[in-house]
Amino acid sequence: MSDTVVVGLDVGGTSTRAVALTLAGERLGDGRGGGGNPTSHGAERAAGELLTALRGALSGVDPTRVRAGTIGLAGAGRLLADPAGKAAFDRAWRDAGLRCPCSVHGDALVAYASGTASPDGTVLIAGTGAIAAQVHDLRLDRVADGHGWVLGDAGSGFWLGREAVRRLLAGLDGGRTAGPLATQVLTELVGSARVAAHPRDTVDAVVQAVTRRPPVELARLAPLVVAAALAGDPVATGLLDEAAGQLAESAGRIRPPGAVDPVVLGGGLLTGDTPLATAVRAELGRRWPDAPLRTAGDGAAAAAWLAARDLPEVTDPTALHPLLVPPTT
Amino acid sequence: MSDTVVVGLDVGGTSTRAVALTLAGERLGDGRGGGGNPTSHGAERAAGELLTALRGALSGVDPTRVRAGTIGLAGAGRLLADPAGKAAFDRAWRDAGLRCPCSVHGDALVAYASGTASPDGTVLIAGTGAIAAQVHDLRLDRVADGHGWVLGDAGSGFWLGREAVRRLLAGLDGGRTAGPLATQVLTELVGSARVAAHPRDTVDAVVQAVTRRPPVELARLAPLVVAAALAGDPVATGLLDEAAGQLAESAGRIRPPGAVDPVVLGGGLLTGDTPLATAVRAELGRRWPDAPLRTAGDGAAAAAWLAARDLPEVTDPTALHPLLVPPTT
Numbered sequence: 001m002s003d004t005v006v007v008g009l010d011v012g013g014t015s016t017r018a019v020a021l022t023l024a025g026e027r028l029g030d031g032r033g034g035g036g037n038p039t040s041h042g043a044e045r046a047a048g049e050l051l052t053a054l055r056g057a058l059s060g061v062d063p064t065r066v067r068a069g070t071i072g073l074a075g076a077g078r079l080l081a082d083p084a085g086k087a088a089f090d091r092a093w094r095d096a097g098l099r100c101p102c103s104v105h106g107d108a109l110v111a112y113a114s115g116t117a118s119p120d121g122t123v124l125i126a127g128t129g130a131i132a133a134q135v136h137d138l139r140l141d142r143v144a145d146g147h148g149w150v151l152g153d154a155g156s157g158f159w160l161g162r163e164a165v166r167r168l169l170a171g172l173d174g175g176r177t178a179g180p181l182a183t184q185v186l187t188e189l190v191g192s193a194r195v196a197a198h199p200r201d202t203v204d205a206v207v208q209a210v211t212r213r214p215p216v217e218l219a220r221l222a223p224l225v226v227a228a229a230l231a232g233d234p235v236a237t238g239l240l241d242e243a244a245g246q247l248a249e250s251a252g253r254i255r256p257p258g259a260v261d262p263v264v265l266g267g268g269l270l271t272g273d274t275p276l277a278t279a280v281r282a283e284l285g286r287r288w289p290d291a292p293l294r295t296a297g298d299g300a301a302a303a304a305w306l307a308a309r310d311l312p313e314v315t316d317p318t319a320l321h322p323l324l325v326p327p328t329t
Numbered sequence: 330m331s332d333t334v335v336v337g338l339d340v341g342g343t344s345t346r347a348v349a350l351t352l353a354g355e356r357l358g359d360g361r362g363g364g365g366n367p368t369s370h371g372a373e374r375a376a377g378e379l380l381t382a383l384r385g386a387l388s389g390v391d392p393t394r395v396r397a398g399t400i401g402l403a404g405a406g407r408l409l410a411d412p413a414g415k416a417a418f419d420r421a422w423r424d425a426g427l428r429c430p431c432s433v434h435g436d437a438l439v440a441y442a443s444g445t446a447s448p449d450g451t452v453l454i455a456g457t458g459a460i461a462a463q464v465h466d467l468r469l470d471r472v473a474d475g476h477g478w479v480l481g482d483a484g485s486g487f488w489l490g491r492e493a494v495r496r497l498l499a500g501l502d503g504g505r506t507a508g509p510l511a512t513q514v515l516t517e518l519v520g521s522a523r524v525a526a527h528p529r530d531t532v533d534a535v536v537q538a539v540t541r542r543p544p545v546e547l548a549r550l551a552p553l554v555v556a557a558a559l560a561g562d563p564v565a566t567g568l569l570d571e572a573a574g575q576l577a578e579s580a581g582r583i584r585p586p587g588a589v590d591p592v593v594l595g596g597g598l599l600t601g602d603t604p605l606a607t608a609v610r611a612e613l614g615r616r617w618p619d620a621p622l623r624t625a626g627d628g629a630a631a632a633a634w635l636a637a638r639d640l641p642e643v644t645d646p647t648a649l650h651p652l653l654v655p656p657t658t
Contacts, residue, residue, distance in 0.1 A: 143529055144502040147536050150544050151494055165480055173473040174582040200472055207476050215479045253503040 004313065005065040006324075007098070008304030009053060010110060011036040011046070011073035018053035019300040020061050023308060025323035030300075031056020039075040043085035047092040054096040063097030068307035070103050072110030072299055080104060105306060107299070108133045108266075109140050114302035115264035115294035115328055117321035122255045123296075124247055124284075126276065127267035128219040130156035132251040138306065144253040149216050155246035157269055160276075161221030163239050165189070165210060172199045172206070181228035181236045185221055222269065229275045237275075244279035248287055259288055266296030297328035333642065334394040335653075336427070337633025338382060339439060340365040340375070340402035347382035348629040349390050352637060354652035359629075360385020368404040372414035376421040383425040392426030399432050399636035401439030401628055409433060434635060436628070437462045437595075438469050443631035444593035444623035444657055446650035451584045452625075453576055453613075455605065456596035457548040459485035461580040467635065473582040478545050484575035486598055489605075490550030492568050494518070494539060501528045501535070510557035510565045514550055551598065558604045566604075573608035577616055588617055595625030626657035 005028060010017045016033035033049030033056075035041055041049075050071070058066070071089070079085045093102050112123035112135050124132045130153045131146030149158045168182040172195065178186060183193045186202070189209040196202045210218065228236035251263070263284055270277045272295075281293050305324040309317040334357060339346045345362035362378030362385075364370055370378075379400070387395070400418070408414045422431050441452035441464050453461045459482045460475030478487045497511040501524065507515060512522045515531070518538040525531045539547065557565035580592070592613055599606045601624075610622050634653040638646040 142502070142504070143532075145498075147495075147498050147532070148540065150547075151491065151498060151536060151539060162480065166476075169474075169476050169480060170582060173471070173579070175471070203472075203476070207480060210480060211477065218479075250502070253499060 003065055004067050004311065005061060006304045006308040006311075007054070007057060007066050007069035008300045008302065008307060009050065009069070009071045009073075010107070010299030010303055011050065011071060012107070012299075013037045013040060013074070016049045016053040017300040018050075018057035019298075019304055020057040020066065021301065021304045021308075021324050023311075023314065023320065023323075028061050029057040029059055031058070037074055038079050038082075038085050038089075043079070043082065043088040046085075047088035050089060051092040051095055054092065054098070058096060058098075064099065066098055067100050068311055069093070069098060069100060070105060070110075070303040070307035072105050072107050072303045072306075074107045076104045076106040103307065103310075105303070106133075106140055108143075109135060109138070110299045110303050110306070111266035111296040112264045112302075113138065113306055114297040114299050114325060115266070116262045116292075117305075117318045117325075118262050121262040121264065122251055122259070123264045123266060124251050124270070124280070125265075125267040125296075126156050126243075126247055126269040126280075128157045128216065129153040130159070130247060130250065130267070132247070132254060134254045138309070142254040145250040149218075154250060155243035157219035157222035158216055159246070160225045160239060160243055160269075161218035162215075163242070164221050164225050164236075165206065165218065167235055167239070169203055169206060172203045175199060179235050180231060180233040181225060181239075184224045184228060188221065188224060226269075226274055226276065240276050240279045243276060244283045247280055248283040251284070252287060255288070257287075258290075260290045262292040262294050263288065264294045264296055271295050271297075295328040298326050301325045332394055333396050333640065334390060335633045335637040335640075336383070336386060336395050336398035337629045337631065337636060338379065338398070338400045338402075339436070339628030339632055340379065340400060341436070341628075342366045342369060342403070345378045345382040346629040347379075347386035348627075348633055349386040349395065350630065350633045350637075350653050352640075352643065352649065352652075357390050358386040358388055360387070366403055367408050367411075367414050367418075372408070372411065372417040375414075376417035379418060380421040380424055383421065383427070387425060387427075393428065395427055396429050397636035397640055398422070398427060398429060399434060399439075399632040401434050401436050401632045401635075403436045405433045405435040432636065432639075434632070435462075435469055437472075438464060438467070439628045439632050439635070440595035440625040441593045441631075442467065442635055443626040443628050443654060444595070445591045445621075446634075446647045446654075447591050450591040450593065451580055451588070452593045452595060453580050453599065453609070454594075454596040454625075455485050455572075455576055455598040455609075457486045457545065458482040459488070459576060459579065459596070461576070461583060463583045467638070471583040474579040478547075483579060484572035486548035486551035487545055488575070489554045489568060489572055489598075490547035491544075492571070493550050493554050493565075494535065494547065496564055496568070498532055498535060501532050504528060508564050509560060509562040510554060510568075513553045513557060517550065517553060555598075555603055555605065569605050569608045572605060573612045576609055577612040580613070581616060584617070586616075587619075589619045591621040591623050592617065593623045593625055600624050600626075624657040627655050630654045 016036035018031040031053040033053035036049035345365035347360040360382040362382035365378035
């Protein structure tokens with residue numbers, strides 16, 4: 001059993017991570033590649049990054065020892081439905097010397113499994129976008145939001161950025177003095193916190209600065225909201241509370257009242273000790289007081305654990321989880 | 330004085346209207362052209378539509394009798410700042426045989442003047458977009474919203490359409506049976522009200538149907554909200570109430586509490602006997618109980634009245650208003 005190796009990959013929009021682990025939890029290798037999302041980068045390039053990350057994780061590892069592997073990526077369903085994309089990923093897998101089967105799961109399931117071994121629960125993710133999903137028997141079941149920035153992603157980084165600009169514009173319309181968050185958003189967008197003699201000129205400059213870029217880039221303003229909230233700006237704190245309410249509402253569309261299985265928080269805005277995570281924990285605690293709240297952690301390790309679960313020698317997947325997946329809070 | 334003629338033009342995105350009036354209120358001619366917004370159609374084409382409308386209004390009128398003219402159009406400021414655009418409009422004016430001066434005003438001011446002769450007041454417009462403006466001495470003063478669909482236009486046709494789809498998606502996420510509005514929006518977007526065995530497939534189809542087109546086209550769903558509200562759907566009624574609250578909030582950014590000067594309602598969603606107009610009137614009545622509420626009417630006639638005001642023989646512009654501009658409710 002100690003000879004058996006499992007491989008996990010966490011394929012994200014900006015980086016790809018791979019890990020090779022023994023079933024005893026020994027970390028044999030880590031690998032990294034660039035962004036590998038086949039939807040945004042194209043299947044060939046994504047498969048190339050996958051291969052780079054895999055080779056990093058497998059340097060010094062006999063690939064015939066690898067008995068199972070899992071890839072977690074956003075849009076997994078689209079990849080599996082696209083024969084050319086699937087072929088490119090299969091080729092990268094073989095080019096890395098791997099002969100074992102490889103399963104593909106959505107990034108939401110992998111984020112969930114990075115925070116808990118419980119077969120049933122909820123995962124709530126807020127990064128640039130936002131999505132909630134029920135997990136049943138370690139498969140994604142019902143999903144809420146993830147509708148994209150035009151129609152949804154309520155409480156996401158995009159949403160926070162857009163609302164921060166909307167509050168700035170409302171203040172300029174009303175002739176109010178800009179608070180700390182508005183000042184920082186104004187400076188970020190137009191290079192100065194000075195309001196023109198005709199405030200409508202500043203309004204127009206802000207609108208133009210936003211509409212010059214793809215709207216989804218409003219998400220890059222989210223860290224300003226987080227920072228302003230940490231500095232005590234009530235406008236920023238109010239936005240985070242509102243975002244937390246929206247995220248909890250999305251989860252509430254699919255998670256039954258009174259559920260006691262775990263909720264895993266994932267995505268850049270909810271992992272780590274962020275004020276949005278604090279607000280979301282408070283909101284979830286009100287709605288589901290008896291549910292354990294967990295944070296997503298090492299996605300590549302979680303993918304490796306998901307792969308290991310199906311091996312005949314793994315009789316207790318739950319007991320294996322803490323060996324393979326570093327614990328989170 | 331009865332020989333004096335004034336000309337007014339209302340240049341919109343889908344049509345251009347022109348009118349020639351005597352100061353006694355005699356309507357000498359009407360003209361129509363296609364959409365003439367120089368920002369969306371290009372200055373040359375816009376000027377061509379202007380000329381078509383002008384010629385219609387002036388057929389049978391000696392152009393030397395025309396002593397003043399006004400053009401109302403969206404983005405008037407942009408036209409005046411663009412020498413080539415301004416030259417194209419001046420050329421059309423001369424090609425119509427006109428030698429008198431021509432002033433250009435924003436469409437919001439013209440909408441305002443089509444509902445009242447009061448020099449001071451507020452205009453609140455909701456069509457595809459939404460904007461509120463203070464009018465001072467019959468010039469546009471402070472403005473609220475009009476920020477475009479990415480950041481604003483709260484309570485507009487775009488906003489109503491987007492919120493209608495968001496409610497539909499939330500219902501699909503939550504596995505709830507679709508109400509009348511959701512059924513109609515679903516049918517409009519994907520051609521059928523049937524929800525797939527995996528409701529997420531229907532969610533994806535809705536999101537794709539929306540994101541295939543420019544987002545602003547969500548405004549075309551607004552009439553479904555209005556119709557569903559008229560048929561008694563509480564979801565639609567709730568959306569209209571929310572839109573009315575947003576529109577009143579925008580007006581409140583620039584209109585002082587307790588103001589008693591008139592508010593003119595304009596734009597396709599607020600002119601005529603629409604349920605949104607009813608909701609907005611109720612909301613404005615709560616905020617400004619002593620203010621007269623008016624509806625925008627004939628923009629071309631209002632433009633002609635704005636032109637006439639500056640003539641030396643017009644000593645009482647207010648008394649002239651009912652002669653030139655057909656009354657509205």
